[in-house]
Amino acid sequence: MLIVHTSDWHAGRLWKAIDRLPELETVLENLGDFIEHERVDLLLMSGDVFDTRGPPAAAERAVFRFFRRIGRAGTKTVVIAGNHDDPLRLEAWGTLAELVDVTTVARPRPADRGGVIECQARSGERAVIAAIPFAKTSDLVSASEIAVDDTTAHQRYAEGMRRIVELLTARFRTDSVNILMAHTHLDGATLAGSERQVHLGEEWAATPQSLPSTAHYVGLGHIHRPQQVQAAPSPTHYAGSPLQLDFGEIGEEKSFVVIRAEAGQPARIERVPYAGGKPLHEVRMTLPELEQQAERLRDAGWLRVTVPLAERDLDLNRKVRHLLGGAVVSVDYELPERTDGSETSLSRSGLAPVELFQLYYRTQHQSEAEAPLTAAFNDLLRTAEEGPE
């Protein structure tokens, strides 16, 4: 059975006022070619199909066209909801997408009510897919537990995920290809930086130990950096996003996962790069250098340009944009570092009044406030607070 794992399309994402949809469309076009050419049996899409709960129509059209194309080519698809997807909406279009063999799972479900999907490849091989869409913190941990203690709540969250995994993967069969799909943050995974915080803090994560050892493959979504989770007991991958979504991902090669699996055999896994996304670049050059390389840079992708300057140039923005055109996303400059200490930012948040006074004294009198003085200050403060208005 030949399986492809993709994730985190974020269709309809606006990034610094740039519409990334045309790139995604190209990516999907190429992915569709691959799927048709290789006669892929099963496509796993592990969440964040769209970037927002109400995506633009063009984004919906691109995604649905892709599904229609591969569905007609005989490839089955399983889609789970990510934290960006609206579960209700996913459920809604999922009912129609069934017509082109797309199964959607919008929210965590019991195994016998859609949480575990069984499907058959062209060759007749069977696959069992345990699907865990994104679960809100509040689905697994009560508000009061969050309020009481972060550590307990964190454990509860991880424990909740572990139990869901356990319940669903109990349906795995020895005569099938067994797959787990989930949209979650996993302890120890490396973030790309463009992910939206899923919970009230990134410490809300499932642990790799809660993943099953019985799966041929575990396909995860949410993290944009493609990576294998080494700590997991089965082959576990984040497919990552098909596009470099922010400057934190410069240089990352975005790829999808191709899995060849047979019942009772370990799966063979390889990564195939996506084609069609524009790369992001961090360019650090002087104006003359920029001028020299303008031709090349114009078509290199999306650029963040930082220009080292000897002194401020009020016209810099215009000059750079004139040279490089629409490829420029951001223009900034660097001045030689000054060491006059003007940036001695005193952090006075949370300081007691007397400490503030000591700071003041140091600044005002260039000497330390001595003990009798600070004691007197504290006395006064107490008197003033207790005394009448």
Added chain:
Amino acid sequence: MKPLRLRLENFASYRGPAAELDFGPLELFAIAGPTGAGKSTLLDAIIFALYGATPRLGPHPAGMISLGADRLSVTFDFQVQAQRYRVTRVARRRGAGNALLEQLEPDDDARPLNEGVREVNEAVARVVGLSYDAFTQAVVLPQGDFQKFLKSEPRGRREILSKILRLEIYERMRRVASGKSDIFAQAVQEQERRIAEDYAEATPEALSGLTTEADGLSSQIKELSERYAAAEARRDQMRVAREKTRELDQRRARLGQLQSAELQIRLYESRLGAARRGAPVLPLIRTAKTAEANAARANQEHEGLLKRHEQLGADHQEAQGRLKQATEEAAKIPALDERIAALDQVIGRMQPRPTLVLQLTEAKKQKLGAEASLKETRTASEKAEKALTGARLELRDADNAFAAIKFDGALFETLDAAREDTSRITNLRHAALTSAAELQAAAARLHVKEAARDRENAAADVATTEWERASHLTLTVDQELADARHRDAAALLRRQLRTGDPCPVCEHPVADHPPPLPTPALDALEKRLEQARGAEVKARRLLDAARSAATTAGAAAIAEQQTVAGASQRSEAAAAELAQASEALTNRVRGLIALDPERNIEEQLRDHYQVLSAERQRQETARAKREKADQGVRSAEQNEANLKNALATADHQLAQHDEKITDLTRQIAEIDEAIRKVTQAADPSAERMDLRRRRDNADKVLQQQQVAEANAARELASVAGRVAESGETCQRVATEAQRARSEAHDAAVAAGFADEAEAAQAEITSTEEQRISVQVETHRDESRRVQARVEELIGELNGTEVAEDALAGFETAAAQLRAELSAAERSKAELSTRIEILTKDIDRGNELRADLARQRLEHSLYRSLALDLRSDRFQAFLLDETFRELVSGASVRLWDLTKRYRFDWQNEAFFVVDHDNARQLRSADTLSGGETFLASLALALQLSEQVQKAAGATKLDSLFIDEGFGTLDPEALDAAASAIESLPVGGRMVGIISHIEELSLRLPARIRVKKGTEGSEINVEAA
């Protein structure tokens, strides 16, 4: 300020019955709902409850009252630190409103604090720690005012900050410091005066003078002490000698007393001697007495035994009698046993009898049942035979009836198949009739129209003739007129002459106008011509109309002709089709049925079919009847056979029952005969039981009596033995008693007494003996000791006995020296006290001087503090720092939100730095809506967090953000939502008002507001 509970009545869109909102479990939440549902109104209500005004409506409560209501009321519970408060406000359309501030006790009891609008306004500002302006900019960020802090004037910002930071407490501190500085100045003065006045003489020099004086006194005391010690020693010697002298006198007196008691002591000694001699005799006397008592007791016992022996003899005789009787009874046992055995045999035979009787009864009952059922079966069998005969008759009738019916099945089939054709022919005939009728109607219409056409043509011909005649008349009259004109040419010419014009005939100018000539014929002709022309025109018009009518009628006739032709064609076609179909059908049934060529074939077929159908129906009915009858016969035959079988079986069973009854009766009779041979008793079992009991009883009694007799014999023998034994014992004991008595007597004589009675008299008790011997011993001892002490004392004194008077002299001398010494020591103590006081005074003086120094220090300390706490120093520094940090913190937040903008400030004005556009500086006023929102949010969040952290400042326990989200593009909205979602809540309440579902769904809880029929409704949707 942390909201706990809000209750609204007739507040703006919250019309009608009170709406309640419990903030209790909420931390980070959205207030969600469609635009205009009343989300912002909730904030208005909170602000109004606290301050009596709202940013949207100002201090005009009437504007907040719901339409159609006269008064509104708002109750708001909130918490500041640990204390809970309740503020209630009522406003009316007319007349003054009122307000009440209460403090809520832990048990929810409310204790009023202030009443009246103004008082409550002030009290709330004090309790919350924020003025209305500060509150609406730091706690509630309301619609439209959201960016006020960002864009307001530096001074306004300064004021807000200083209120939030509670800078007035530093002002208060300054005042206290300044007051303290004054107090210390006064204290210093006072201290200086006191030291100068009170501690001038307390010097070390004065102290040293006193010390020298004290040393002199000390040596004087030493000398006196030595002398006094010597005198004391002498006096003590004299005291000892005097004591010994007195003792010696006492001892001598005591010795005299002891010597006079000597006689009595000797008497005691002789009495003790007698007692000691008699002591060995005493046990012998006691032994003799015991032996005598023993002898008496033995005699008594012997008498008792003799009596007992006699009694037992009688008992034994009685037992022997009873045994004999029992033995006789036992001799009858074998006879009884024999009888029992015989009965046992009978009882054995009897055992099966009750079962047999029961079986007999049962068999009889069964026989009765079998007879009854046999009878029943026989009746049924007869009935079945009759039924069978009936059924056979019925079947024959049905067969006959079926055979009687003639039904041509093949014909029916053919007709049935032809039915479709029949109905088609009916339709065709109908169509043919219809089209024929149509043709007829069309022909009739054509006839009418042709008549009309002919009529119109005739009329046209008449009109033509008329017109030709009129035309001819006109021509004739015209000719006549021309002739007449010719005749009357001169008259005509004359009519045209004008004076001065040339004459048309002679060309000479007409000199004067001749009078017109009369032309009566011409005039008449002209009139006739006009009439004729009129008649001609009229005729012509009539002719035209007639011709047109004729043409129309002709066209109508032609059209009708076409219709007729069409109808005729259709009619013919229909007739042809009908004929064809009829013929085909006729051919199909030809030879099967007789056809009447006069009648329609389909009707004839239909009639035939109906007849056949009826026959077929009848035949079906007859067949069904026959089958039913056939079935009846078969079931009756079956029934009869069954019953015959049953009859045979029942007969057989009855015979079996008879046999069984005979057998059982015989068995029972045999058993009864056997019993009668053995016993006449009604119940042999009971008889046997009785016999058995009698036999067992005799046996048991015999055994009992044997045992009783043996026991009596044994007891008798035992007592006889004991009687002999006791006689011997009596004799032995008497001898022993005699011997003991003589031994006692001998011993008493040997001890020096007359007889044993005297020896017994000399006995004294051991207590008495002890007392007397102690008395004797004590006396001897004391005499010896006193004698020895007297001799010792005489030796010690050695002749120097001292009298009382001699001692008194020495005592007096010692006492005098003692008094002198005491006086000297008192003087010394006085001097020491003076030295001590002086030393203390010196120390105190020193202390006061140190104190003075300290007070001087404090004074300068508070003076400098008062200076530093001035508003232009420490307070200004704080504001500056706060602002600086606010900007840098907000800058970080803004960067996190946008990854594009940072804050900067110059001259207390905000700027936004655009890092995507070469750090373009943009004033806050030029930002777009979305950017302004994000910048304000960053600033507000930072402000709120900073204030939260700042020690000593008003605690902002809650933050409400209203709107601004509607203006955001998706990217900015995502940024804002992420920022809010990840707010460090930390016990603070954060409420976001938004009508955007995407945002509200991302928060853990929601207050849903919707517009109901009555007014706005609130619904809390927790996480």
